[in-house]
Amino acid sequence: MLKPLIATTVLAASTVVAPMLHAQARVEESEPLSGAQVEPSANEGTTTNLQTEMYFRLQSLQEEVLDLRGMVEEQANEIQRLKQQRMDDYLDLDRRIGELTRQIGGGASGGAGAEGAAVNTDGSLGGGGERASETEMYRNAYELLRDRDIDKAIQAFNAYLDEYPKGNFAGNSHYWLGEIYLLNQNLDDAQKWFERLLREFPDDRKRTDAQYKLGRVYHQQGKNQQAQELLQDVASGTSDAARLARQYLEENFQ
DSSP: OHHHHHHHHHHHHHHHHHHHHHHHHHHHHHSOOTTOOOOOOHHHHHHHHHHHHHHHHHHHHHHHHHHHHHHHHHHHHHHHHHHHHHHHHHHHHHHHHHHHHHHHTTSOSSOGGGTTOOBOTTSBBTTSSSBOOHHHHHHHHHHHHHTTOHHHHHHHHHHHHHHOTTSTTHHHHHHHHHHHHHHTTOHHHHHHHHHHHHHHOTTOTTHHHHHHHHHHHHHHTTOHHHHHHHHHHHHTSOSHHHHHHHHHHHHHOO
């Protein structure tokens, strides 16, 4: 009698406790222990590392771009400064040679009264009427160029050439007109003036300089064969233009 009663009691208890244990197990599986950290999977960790690495690489590239942009701006400023310095050197050299030529030739024509007189771009003296001398007209054009009054300098050099097409400073005037247009990247007009100097004044002291500049013009126009031939001809000499031509050939035709 006692054994069947115990068996019945145990069976009833197991019927009540079993569902409770099962429910508790399900709760424990769905909720992590308090304070425990959930470890990320291997794929999630790899993705996070790649994103971090890409972010820092992007930041590094942006900094490099900014540095390169600054370097380009500095080089552009330096190139402009060197162009200006080169123009100043040419102007100073041309002025000194012109003064020496004038002194050897007996001084400027037109008398002492015309010395230092203002000359209009059409070749007339500041007071009007009387025409300026050849030296005065060239000096006026040259001073306008030195003062960076480019438009008036172009007019004055052209006025000089109209008045003295075969004058003592005609070759110089052709050269400076070509130089002005080259510095302004007007390659067609620069080519015209340098070629005219070489064609019409083959023995002018500016010939070698004009050849070098014309070679550079040809190169910038894409006429590489003409440029190389002309520059090689200049480079065979011993002048400053020859040294510049050799350097230009080394930098652009190697």
